[in-house]
Amino acid sequence: MTHKDNSFLNKILDIVREEGNGDVPLIQFKHPKELEANLDLDVANGVDDKELEQCVRKILQYSVKTNKATFRNQLYGATDPYGLSGAWIAEAFNTSQYTFEVAPAFTLIELKILNHVLQLFGIPDGDGIFSPGGSVSMLYALVAARYKAFPEVKSKGLKNLPELVIFTSEDSHYSIMKGAHWLGFGTDSVRRIKTNELGQMLVDELDATIQMEKDLGRQPVLVNATAGTTVLGAIDNLEDVADVCEKHGVWMHVDACWGGSLILSRKYRQRLKGIERANSISWNPHKMAGAPLQCSVFLVREKGLLHAANSASAQYLFQQDKFYDITYDTGDKSVQCGRKIDAFKLWMMWKARGDDGLALLADRVMEVAKFCLETIENKPGFRLVTAQLQCPNVCFWYIPTFMRSKTEDTEWWELMHKITKKIKELLTLSSRLMVAYMPLRHHKNFFRLAFTFHPLIEEVDVLDMLRAIEDCGEIVTLVML
Amino acid sequence: MTHKDNSFLNKILDIVREEGNGDVPLIQFKHPKELEANLDLDVANGVDDKELEQCVRKILQYSVKTNKATFRNQLYGATDPYGLSGAWIAEAFNTSQYTFEVAPAFTLIELKILNHVLQLFGIPDGDGIFSPGGSVSMLYALVAARYKAFPEVKSKGLKNLPELVIFTSEDSHYSIMKGAHWLGFGTDSVRRIKTNELGQMLVDELDATIQMEKDLGRQPVLVNATAGTTVLGAIDNLEDVADVCEKHGVWMHVDACWGGSLILSRKYRQRLKGIERANSISWNPHKMAGAPLQCSVFLVREKGLLHAANSASAQYLFQQDKFYDITYDTGDKSVQCGRKIDAFKLWMMWKARGDDGLALLADRVMEVAKFCLETIENKPGFRLVTAQLQCPNVCFWYIPTFMRSKTEDTEWWELMHKITKKIKELLTLSSRLMVAYMPLRHHKNFFRLAFTFHPLIEEVDVLDMLRAIEDCGEIVTLVML
Numbered sequence: 001m002t003h004k005d006n007s008f009l010n011k012i013l014d015i016v017r018e019e020g021n022g023d024v025p026l027i028q029f030k031h032p033k034e035l036e037a038n039l040d041l042d043v044a045n046g047v048d049d050k051e052l053e054q055c056v057r058k059i060l061q062y063s064v065k066t067n068k069a070t071f072r073n074q075l076y077g078a079t080d081p082y083g084l085s086g087a088w089i090a091e092a093f094n095t096s097q098y099t100f101e102v103a104p105a106f107t108l109i110e111l112k113i114l115n116h117v118l119q120l121f122g123i124p125d126g127d128g129i130f131s132p133g134g135s136v137s138m139l140y141a142l143v144a145a146r147y148k149a150f151p152e153v154k155s156k157g158l159k160n161l162p163e164l165v166i167f168t169s170e171d172s173h174y175s176i177m178k179g180a181h182w183l184g185f186g187t188d189s190v191r192r193i194k195t196n197e198l199g200q201m202l203v204d205e206l207d208a209t210i211q212m213e214k215d216l217g218r219q220p221v222l223v224n225a226t227a228g229t230t231v232l233g234a235i236d237n238l239e240d241v242a243d244v245c246e247k248h249g250v251w252m253h254v255d256a257c258w259g260g261s262l263i264l265s266r267k268y269r270q271r272l273k274g275i276e277r278a279n280s281i282s283w284n285p286h287k288m289a290g291a292p293l294q295c296s297v298f299l300v301r302e303k304g305l306l307h308a309a310n311s312a313s314a315q316y317l318f319q320q321d322k323f324y325d326i327t328y329d330t331g332d333k334s335v336q337c338g339r340k341i342d343a344f345k346l347w348m349m350w351k352a353r354g355d356d357g358l359a360l361l362a363d364r365v366m367e368v369a370k371f372c373l374e375t376i377e378n379k380p381g382f383r384l385v386t387a388q389l390q391c392p393n394v395c396f397w398y399i400p401t402f403m404r405s406k407t408e409d410t411e412w413w414e415l416m417h418k419i420t421k422k423i424k425e426l427l428t429l430s431s432r433l434m435v436a437y438m439p440l441r442h443h444k445n446f447f448r449l450a451f452t453f454h455p456l457i458e459e460v461d462v463l464d465m466l467r468a469i470e471d472c473g474e475i476v477t478l479v480m481l
Numbered sequence: 482m483t484h485k486d487n488s489f490l491n492k493i494l495d496i497v498r499e500e501g502n503g504d505v506p507l508i509q510f511k512h513p514k515e516l517e518a519n520l521d522l523d524v525a526n527g528v529d530d531k532e533l534e535q536c537v538r539k540i541l542q543y544s545v546k547t548n549k550a551t552f553r554n555q556l557y558g559a560t561d562p563y564g565l566s567g568a569w570i571a572e573a574f575n576t577s578q579y580t581f582e583v584a585p586a587f588t589l590i591e592l593k594i595l596n597h598v599l600q601l602f603g604i605p606d607g608d609g610i611f612s613p614g615g616s617v618s619m620l621y622a623l624v625a626a627r628y629k630a631f632p633e634v635k636s637k638g639l640k641n642l643p644e645l646v647i648f649t650s651e652d653s654h655y656s657i658m659k660g661a662h663w664l665g666f667g668t669d670s671v672r673r674i675k676t677n678e679l680g681q682m683l684v685d686e687l688d689a690t691i692q693m694e695k696d697l698g699r700q701p702v703l704v705n706a707t708a709g710t711t712v713l714g715a716i717d718n719l720e721d722v723a724d725v726c727e728k729h730g731v732w733m734h735v736d737a738c739w740g741g742s743l744i745l746s747r748k749y750r751q752r753l754k755g756i757e758r759a760n761s762i763s764w765n766p767h768k769m770a771g772a773p774l775q776c777s778v779f780l781v782r783e784k785g786l787l788h789a790a791n792s793a794s795a796q797y798l799f800q801q802d803k804f805y806d807i808t809y810d811t812g813d814k815s816v817q818c819g820r821k822i823d824a825f826k827l828w829m830m831w832k833a834r835g836d837d838g839l840a841l842l843a844d845r846v847m848e849v850a851k852f853c854l855e856t857i858e859n860k861p862g863f864r865l866v867t868a869q870l871q872c873p874n875v876c877f878w879y880i881p882t883f884m885r886s887k888t889e890d891t892e893w894w895e896l897m898h899k900i901t902k903k904i905k906e907l908l909t910l911s912s913r914l915m916v917a918y919m920p921l922r923h924h925k926n927f928f929r930l931a932f933t934f935h936p937l938i939e940e941v942d943v944l945d946m947l948r949a950i951e952d953c954g955e956i957v958t959l960v961m962l
Contacts (some may be wrong), residue, residue, distance in 0.1 A: 004564040008833070009569075013494065016573040032809045041593040043828060046835025052563075055832060056570065059586040066576050066583070073583055076819070079575045081487040082533075088490075089537065091568040091773045092497040094560045095547050101909070102547070102554055104508075104516055105540040112522040131628055132613035132775075143663055157667025158639045174795040178816050182624055183790075184665020186638025231797050282790075286819070292572045294613075294821050310662075314655040316712050316919035321899075321926075323906040328513045335659050336616045338767070339556070340775050347524060351536065352489070354527025368831045418802075425804040429580070438797035445802075 008049055015053065025431040026070045028062055035062055049453035064434065067454075069461045069469065070468075073434035075230065075258055078454035080290040086348030087292045090341040097130070097339040098331025099317065100324060107328055110343035113350065117283070118299055119132075120263050121157070122276025127306050128299040129333050130342040134257035135175035137282035137298040138168045138224075140335070141177050142166070144280055144300055145222040145251035147309035154309070158184045165213045167191045168224040169201035170441065171234060173255060176224055185221075195441075198386050199234030201225065216237045220250045227272055228259020231440050231448055232386060233393030235259055237273025246277075254278045257296070259391045261288035264355075265362035286391070288365065289358070290454040291345045306333040360455040369451045372462045381470065385446050392451040395440075398423060398473040413444045419476055420445035426472035433468045483943025489530055494532065500541035506912040507551045509543055516543055521926045532631045545915065548935075549947075550942045554737055554915035556711065559935035561771040567829030568773045571822040578611070578820040579798065579812025581805060588809055591824035594831065595885040598764070599780055601744050603757025608787050610814050611779040615738035616656035618763035618779040619705075621646070621816070623660050625761055625781055626703040626732035628790035635790070648672045649705040650682035651922065652715060654736060657705055666702075676922075680715030681869050682706065701731045708753055709740020712921050713867060713872030716740055716780055727758075735759045738777070740872045742934070744770035745836075746843035752871065769846065769873070770839070771935040772826045787814040837899045842934040846873045850932045853943045862951065866927050873932040879904060879954040894925045901926035902959055906959075907953040914949045 030038065039062070040055050047055070064071060067078035079087075090106075100107045114128040131137045146153055150161055158164070164185055168176050170192045180187045191213070193206045210220050224244050225236040238254060245252035253276050260283030263275075264270045275281060281299040285291040300306055311332040318332050331339065350358065369392030376382040376396050381404065385395035397416060406412055420437050424447075427433045436448045449465065451457060496928050500841045511519065520543070521536050528536065546554060548559035560568075571587075581588045595609040612618045627634055639645070645666055647760055649657050661668045672694070674687045704726050706717040719735060726733035735756050741764030743749045744756075756762060762780040766772040781787055792813040799813050812820065831839065850873030856882065857863040857877050862885065866876035878897060886895055900919050905928075908914045919927045934937060 009494065009562055009564050011567050012566050013490065016570060020574065030585070032581060032585075032589065032807055035591050039586060039589065041590060041828070041832075043597055043831035044836050045595065046831075046838045048835055049833075052829075056829075059590070060570070060574065062586045063574055064576060064583050064585070066574065067936055074577065076575065076577070079572070081490055084572055084575075085489050085493050087572040088493050088569050089497060089541070091560070091565055091572065093501065093541065093544055093547065094557065094565075094773050095545060096555065096774060100513060101915070102545050102938070104511070104545070105520060105543045108513065108520065109516050109522060113524065116524055132617070132821075133817050134615070135821050136617075136821075139663065139816075153665070153667065154662045155667050155669045157661075157670060158665040159667070163640060173818070174793040175818055177793045178791065180638075181635045182620065182664060182816055184634070184639040186634065186636050186640070188636045189638060220489075284819075288732060292575050293577055293819055310659065312655040314660045316917065316921070316929075319902075319919060321902050323902070323909075324512055335620075335663055336614050337654070337656055338614050338616075338765075338774055340613075347522070348533075348537075350524035350527075352530070352533055353529055355525050357527045421800075421802050421804070428496070428804075434582070436797065438799070438800060448797075 008052070011053060012285040015056060015060070018445045019057055020065055022066055024065055025082045026068050026434060027064050027428060027431050030062065030240040038062065044312055049127050061067045061383050065401065069455050069457050070465065072449050072465065073436050075236040075287045075450055076293060077452040078150060078290060080349045080454055082348040082352040083291040084367060086345035090344045095341065097341050097343070098329065098337065100328035103341065106341045106344060107330060109347045110330065113343050113347045117297055119213040121281055121299060123299065123301045125303060126299055126301045127303045128297055129306060129330070131296050131298050132278060133294050133296045134173070134255070134282055134284050137180060137257070137296055138175040138179045138255065139183065141253040141280045141282065142183050142222060144305055144309055145253065148251065148305060149219070149221060162217065165189050165218045166193055166224070167193060167210065167220065169193050169195050169236065171199045171229040171232065172224055172226045173197045173230055173257070195234065198228050198388055198390065199232035201236045203237055203240040203242065203244055206241065206314045210244065210248045210250065214248070220248060220267045222253055223251065225254045227254050227256035227275060228391040230258065231393070231438060232395055233259065233391030233450065235271055235390045238272065242274045242277035251279045252277065255282055257282050257284040258287050261285070261362060262391065265287070265366065266359050267363050268366055288452050290452055291349060295342045295345050310335055364456065365453055368392065368457050368459070368462060369394055371459050372449060375466065379466065381473070382459060382466070385443060394449045395446055397446045398451045398469050399475045400473045402477050417444035419480065420447065422476045423469060423472045426475055430472065433465050492534060495542070496537060500538055501546055501548055505546055507549050507915060508545050508912050510909055511543060519543065534683060550936050550938050551914045551945065551946065553930050554917050556768045556931055557735065557774060558933040559771060560773040561830045561935055563829040563833040564772040564826040567826035571825045573726045576822065578822050578824070579810065581809035584822065587822045587825060588811060590828045591811065594824050594828045598778055602762055602780060604780065604782050605783045606784060607780055608784045609778055609920065610787060610811070612777050612779050614775050614777050615654065615736070615763055615765050616659060618738070618777055619656040619660045619736065620663065621779045622734040622761045622763065623664050623703060625786055625790055626734065629732065629786060631699070643698065643700040645702045645907070646670050646672055646699045647703050647705065648674060648687060650674050650676050650699065650707060650714065650717065652676045652680045652710040653705055653707045654711055676715065679869055679871065680710050680713035682717045682722065684718055684725055685722040687722065691725065691729045691731065695729070701729060703732045703734055706733065706735045708735050708737035708756060709872040711739065712874070712919060713876055714740065714872030714931065716752055716871045719753065723755045723758035732760045733758065734761045736763055738763050738765040738770050742843060743782060743872065745770070745839040746847065747840050748844050749847055766827050770931050771933055772830060776823045776826050791816055823842065845937065846934055849873070849876055849938050849940070849943060852940050853930060856943065856947065860947065862954070863947070866924060875930045876927055878927045879950050881954045881958045883958050898925035901928065901931060903957045904950060904953045904962060907956055908949060913953070913954065914946050
């Protein structure tokens with residue numbers, strides 16, 4: 001039992017293909033306890049390869065097929081096959097992205113792709129690092145901004161600093177709240193600026209709030225603008241935010257984890273205008289662009305800052321007397337020690353497709369979203385939350401026939417809240433569509449269809465999705481009346 | 482160019498096998514600029530599959546073959562083939578470990594394996610989470626300890642708290658310094674307790690230092706004990722540390738990222754005695770046990786604490802009105818939002834081998850290390866840094882013949898410092914062995930051979946490694962004289 005050979009790996013491609021092919025259902029939902037009873041998960045006693053294969057196939061049978069067009073539950077979907085190839089190779093050649101000696105080619109690849117991305121975002125002289133996700137990138141941004149303002153924080157901590165405040169929009173991602181807690185600011189230090197109906201931060205209110213905090217003797221540390229909010233896909237007016245940040249001398253971070261992929265499109269990248277004025281940017285190619293999870297980039301305008309802020313100069317790893325140019329050891333720019341080779345996934349995708357290939361995918365995803373939005377606009381029973389497309393997010397309600405003639409009072413909306421949730425349940429149980437639903441501000445539960453580069457969705461797929469929602473919406477009438 | 486099919490994936494197994502097989506050299510070292518000139522890394526223009534394959538093969542040709550016995554440069558090595566299978570499947574079925582609905586089977590797998598691990602470490606009623614590495618696990622520990630002591634820190638931050646202090650040994654991992662900075666304590670808040678010659682924290686000094694800090698009005702937040710220091714592999718006396726922590730009412734964390742794998746061995750697990758009294762534990766199966774990077778477990782004794790400390794209750798993701806039991810949505814225990822399915826790698830390894838299979842591997846790695854240590858003890862020219870084996874780390878100098886008759890004064894040691902570094906260079910350039918070297922406390926540069934579960938190293942491999950060091954050590958004489 002100790003020495004098993006590599007033969008199980010031979011089966012993986014078959015298993016993945018067979019359990020994830022186009023004919024298998026999106027999901028065979030079972031409730032947790034029922035599912036557990038169906039799976040043999042106990043590990044205390046080893047099993048042979050044949051039994052293991054059976055277990056694995058069953059696990060995958062009950063896993064969600066995120067590679068299907070009908071998986072629209074989150075801001076990721078099918079993986080780019082080249083990205084997946086990169087992921088598999090990186091796992092097989094198991095190493096860590098911290099020193100040149102153990103990752104020579106991968107170090108150069110990370111540098112290369114970071115420089116290409118920096119160029120694209122308009123901060124060619126900046127620096128960057130791959131992080132384990134957008135929430136950790138948010139931590140990087142807060143740490144960099146704080147260190148830039150108060151380098152002594154590294155040794156002395158927050159204790160003797162003035163009261164620090166952070167600014168973000170009410171529609172922005174919750175990771176800034178987690179970050180504020182973890183990094184010792186406290187969530188009370190976050191000022192959530194109101195948004196307009198499109199979900200964009202009200203920049204005048206941002207300006208006024210910063211001024212007010214300054215007048216109260218507090219120190220603004222960072223403004224977090226969003227390029228692609230999680231729900232509506234809103235892109236803050238980055239030029240205006242940059243002006244306010246410049247005026248007040250505050251660090252401008254752009255959370256472009258979702259919307260950053262529009263930079264790949266020559267047609268749509270002007271929506272991100274102003275991002276080139278940011279002090280830092282985060283972008284997750286594992287979202288819209290289809291890199292396998294995790295593939296997350298954090299960029300910073302000032303070269304050298306990541307190293308200054310994060311280095312601990314461990315003697316056992318970053319020896320100063322190495323026989324090669326140690327400026328290629330990137331590990332001390334990171335809060336991590338061992339770090340996955342996430343850059344290789346993105347490099348593979350880019351090398352296979354080039355700027356042009358990625359641009360076409362980005363254009364296409366917006367086309368599909370536009371088709372979806374315009375179809376909904378003209379479809380009885382459907383109602384848009386906002387009619388303006390910023391990122392490929394389309395948010396809407398489906399109003400079942402029996403609801404349409406009634407007065408839209410508070411009670412009516414409470415019922416819509418429940419109906420939306422119930423439609424989602426039916427869609428999942430029937431395996432027709434996995435779609436996100438959520439409330440937002442004063443809005444009761446609605447649906448969000450968000451589109452990604454993969455799979456390449458056709459207009460007919462969109463119509464199928466809307467038909468599924470319609471069908472389940474009408475069945476709800478029977479269930480709930 | 483937009484719509485490429487999945488056929489490239491078919492080649493991956495061949496590429497991985499051919500470029501990483503037993504006959505290829507460990508490393509073909511080239512300096513950064515020379516290597517860059519040899520590789521075609523530019524991504525602006527896409528290439529076809531044939532050209533891509535050529536690029537990839539060249540990249541791998543110049544990558545380090547960490548699957549070889551002679552890769553002993555870090556605390557990881559070849560991957561467990563079952564772990565790798567798990568990694569490949571998880572990447573292919575691309576999803577995130579945050580809600581049951583998008584990762585039903587994987588959620589149950591994470592729960593199952595965490596419960597098995599909690600049991601093994603003696604805290605069966607605890608809770609846990611997979612994190613993106615040991616350094617992030619250290620952040621989790623500091624955040625949990627701080628939140629437990631001062632729950633108001635989540636909203637109010639550190640500003641109005643007493644001065645907080647953290648305790649660790651001088652041989653412990655540098656991630657605690659990065660953590661102290663990031664979380665706003667500041668690195669000055671870390672008290673580095675002296676170690677004995679074996680690298681174990683002096684517990685009396687810990688006790689006295691905590692008392693002194695208390696007397697000065699400071700608040701001890703966490704004691705970080707280490708089970709397997711990075712260099713010497715030292716295991717702190719965990720029972721004694723637990724007594725001190727209990728006495729002072731301080732959170733006890735055990736950084737068992739490296740040594741935690743000994744828990745798998747029935748023979749050696751008593752070296753971790755006392756770990757079952759810890760408030761939190763971190764263990765990296767991606768180190769000694771051979772899971773592909775990243776596979777890192779953070780455990781905490783108190784159930785519910787991870788959720789209380791880290792939740793942000795995002796309405797778009799953790800809706801309270803879902804149609805299934807939402808206690809299975811684990812994402813709000815995490816600082817991350819999207820989170821890789823790292824648990825599946827560990828589950829695959831464990832399911833294939835069982836407790837018994839893993840125990841044999843753990844026993845074997847210690848046997849090999851013991852053989853290495855005993856061989857060195859009796860081999861002319863070799864000198865151990867410490868003669869007691871705790872984890873499978875063996876640290877030593879090689880003293881070339883011409884140095885042996887000289888007086889071991891400061892100058893002699895300065896020369897040994899340079900010789901060690903030079904031997905490392907020759908070993909790498911000749912592709913015979915990649916081995917770590919480092920200084921530690923008053924010790925000048927020495928070698929660390931650390932052993933992992935994979936590949937299964939035989940005694941003859943160890944003799945080869947020592948012969949390579951000897952050979953290069955004697956060549957150094959020619960180069961340096």
